[in-house]
Amino acid sequence: MNALAARRRHPAAIALLLVLGLALVGAAYSLFAPKPAQAAATAVSADAINEGRQLFLSNCASCHGLSAEGTKSGPTLIGVGAASVDFQVGTGRMPLSAPNVQAPRGERVMYDEKQIAAMAAYVASLAPGPAIPDEKVSSGEGGDAALGGELFRVNCAMCHNVSGAGGALTRGKYAPPVQGVEGKYIVEAMLTGPQSMPVFDDKNINEEGKASIVNYLKTFESQPNVGGMNLGNLGPVSEGLFIWIFGLALMIGTAFWLGQKAA
Amino acid sequence: MSDKGLPATFENPGLPPHIHRAADDDPRAAKRAERQVAALFTLSIIGTLGFIVSYFAVPNDTTVFIPFIGKTILLNILLGVTLAVSLLGIGFGAVHWAKTLMSDEEVIEERHPIASSDEDRAKAVGILNAGAEQAQLKRRPILKATGATAMGLFALPLGVQLAGSMGNPTKALEESKETIWDVPEGGKPIRLVRDVERTPIKASDVAIGSVFHILPETIKDSKHVLADKAKAAVLLMRLHPSSFANDSLGEKAKSWGYEGIVAYSKICTHVGCPVGLYEQQTHHLLCPCHQSTFDVTRDCNVIFGPAKRALPQLKITVDDEGYLVAPQGFAEPVGPSYWERKK
Numbered sequence: 368m369n370a371l372a373a374r375r376r377h378p379a380a381i382a383l384l385l386v387l388g389l390a391l392v393g394a395a396y397s398l399f400a401p402k403p404a405q406a407a408a409t410a411v412s413a414d415a416i417n418e419g420r421q422l423f424l425s426n427c428a429s430c431h432g433l434s435a436e437g438t439k440s441g442p443t444l445i446g447v448g449a450a451s452v453d454f455q456v457g458t459g460r461m462p463l464s465a466p467n468v469q470a471p472r473g474e475r476v477m478y479d480e481k482q483i484a485a486m487a488a489y490v491a492s493l494a495p496g497p498a499i500p501d502e503k504v505s506s507g508e509g510g511d512a513a514l515g516g517e518l519f520r521v522n523c524a525m526c527h528n529v530s531g532a533g534g535a536l537t538r539g540k541y542a543p544p545v546q547g548v549e550g551k552y553i554v555e556a557m558l559t560g561p562q563s564m565p566v567f568d569d570k571n572i573n574e575e576g577k578a579s580i581v582n583y584l585k586t587f588e589s590q591p592n593v594g595g596m597n598l599g600n601l602g603p604v605s606e607g608l609f610i611w612i613f614g615l616a617l618m619i620g621t622a623f624w625l626g627q628k629a630a
Numbered sequence: 631m632s633d634k635g636l637p638a639t640f641e642n643p644g645l646p647p648h649i650h651r652a653a654d655d656d657p658r659a660a661k662r663a664e665r666q667v668a669a670l671f672t673l674s675i676i677g678t679l680g681f682i683v684s685y686f687a688v689p690n691d692t693t694v695f696i697p698f699i700g701k702t703i704l705l706n707i708l709l710g711v712t713l714a715v716s717l718l719g720i721g722f723g724a725v726h727w728a729k730t731l732m733s734d735e736e737v738i739e740e741r742h743p744i745a746s747s748d749e750d751r752a753k754a755v756g757i758l759n760a761g762a763e764q765a766q767l768k769r770r771p772i773l774k775a776t777g778a779t780a781m782g783l784f785a786l787p788l789g790v791q792l793a794g795s796m797g798n799p800t801k802a803l804e805e806s807k808e809t810i811w812d813v814p815e816g817g818k819p820i821r822l823v824r825d826v827e828r829t830p831i832k833a834s835d836v837a838i839g840s841v842f843h844i845l846p847e848t849i850k851d852s853k854h855v856l857a858d859k860a861k862a863a864v865l866l867m868r869l870h871p872s873s874f875a876n877d878s879l880g881e882k883a884k885s886w887g888y889e890g891i892v893a894y895s896k897i898c899t900h901v902g903c904p905v906g907l908y909e910q911q912t913h914h915l916l917c918p919c920h921q922s923t924f925d926v927t928r929d930c931n932v933i934f935g936p937a938k939r940a941l942p943q944l945k946i947t948v949d950d951e952g953y954l955v956a957p958q959g960f961a962e963p964v965g966p967s968y969w970e971r972k973k
Contacts, residue, residue, distance in 0.1 A: 521843045537912070560910055565910040566910070568840060571835070591693045591702050591703050592700055592702045624725070625725060628649075
């Protein structure tokens with residue numbers, strides 16, 4: 368004990384202590400941290416399916432049919448999978464507030480996580496479909512931002528804009544912005560192809576590619592605006608509007624001032 | 631209209647009476663204007679010094695949050711603002727000086743004839759003639775002829791390079807019809823590979839409603855990857871076979887595809903942008919540049935926008951291992967129209 372006490376002011380002591388503390392915290396976290404992805408994927412209880420069915424009947428069946436077979440007002444949900452339910456309800460797109468060319472992202476989500484999971488379990492029980500993606504993929508950790516950037520530019524950028532700011536499609540439809548969207552919903556959208564979006568399943572872009580795309584978007588979001596105000600990253604439209612309104616106004620104002628006689 | 635009441639000649643009304651400015655009459659106003667101009671120049675000096683100080687003092691990776699802009703690089707903001715203050719201070723100061731203190735009395739400056747006097751002109755001609763005489767231009771016409779020819783021909787190499795850089799016009803037309811999808815006589819069909827990963831694709835991997843961005847497998851041997859890719863980029867889509875239109879165009883599209891998988895050139899027939907916005911429910915393919923819209927269910931015929939021709943379809947099938955292959959190149963040139971084109 369004396370030897371330890373004598374060395375407590377050693378320069379390396381503080382570094383050693385830090386490393387020990389970090390290791391301890393990490394170990395404790397991995398022991399106690401909840402594991403939602405695996406838990407949901409493996410243990411879907413009959414109760415959850417039943418609860419999901421009740422929620423479905425009272426909230427979704429008017430459009431999607433009593434056994435999710437689809438009606439004139441809504442498509443069938445047989446085989447769309449848990450990922451589709453989690454995406455549509457989790458982002459507030461469903462329940463649809465009003466019929467329109469496409470369902471907009473909702474201001475508020477109508478159900479809590481447990482209810483969404485129950486509905487997802489019910490729809491997944493009807494027929495096999497894409498499951499809610501693994502935390503490993505949707506977090507984007509371990510993905511390669513450079514590869515993700517290349518994949519994004521080839522596969523996604525023509526609709527969602529190279530910086531993920533979104534863009535217009537035909538007849539009032541649009542590709543929504545993907546900046547600030549949870550990785551889980553980005554991967555679910557790729558898996559299920561909601562609305563106008565095509566499907567990019569794991570056979571097309573594999574899990575590593577998907578994680579890389581999420582990683583790229585998160586990296587992009589965390590980067591500062593090097594050039595100052597980015598005007599929504601929309602390119603020539605917003606930049607042109609800005610310069611026509613503010614730049615031209617400044618020049619006209621200056622010309623007016625130049626031509627005016629001083630008092 | 632009668633000319634009654636109009637005077638025979640108009641009098642020159644002359645200049646309106648000059649109105650003095652505040653600074654012309656009031657020494658206190660003049661002093662105030664002087665102080666304002668000096669303040670603007672001082673602001674410019676501060677801006678310039680601020681620029682130099684921030685250039686050296688602020689690291690180029692420090693970020694700062696600024697309202698309406700968000701997280702941004704502090705150094706860039708400082709350099710921009712100080713440079714603006716530095717330049718605008720000089721500009722506004724000079725204009726304010728001119729407007730308030732410099733004389734603004736109207737002055738009439740009479741024009742003088744532009745031509746020089748006859749005497750000067752005769753003298754100039756004399757100098758030129760004397761120079762020509764001394765150079766012996768008139769006595770030695772061969773020097774005059776060869777010198778002028780050399781000067782005239784000197785411009786030709788520039789013109790030759792310019793014309794040469796445009797390529798052979800007849801050969802260029804033939805080359806525009808070739809892509810690296812072309813299979814030589816009796817050659818092996820070319821596999822379709824993913825654009826980024828360059829991995830081949832099994833027909834069973836393509837789900838209905840999905841889109842693959844495709845390059846030919848031959849891209850790996852390409853010596854001019856970008857130039858070849860610009861002509862060979864292909865979009866692969868899978869539709870439910872019942873989604874195709876029930877007419878000759880729909881039938882053609884289906885028969886050139888494989889079980890509802892169809893491949894089309896991604897190069898717009900308008901001005902060559904990559905067509906890539908596929909709406910999987912309407913089966914419309916949209917070009918991001920000028921909104922040309924192609925109907926995939928009817929062989930990518932144009933249904934909206936400035937494009938004049940349908941997108942060329944790439945005929946595909948599967949090989950023994952189930953991978954998608956193209957047994958032949960495009961049947962028509964890809965990309966924008968040009969004037970030699972009949973269709």
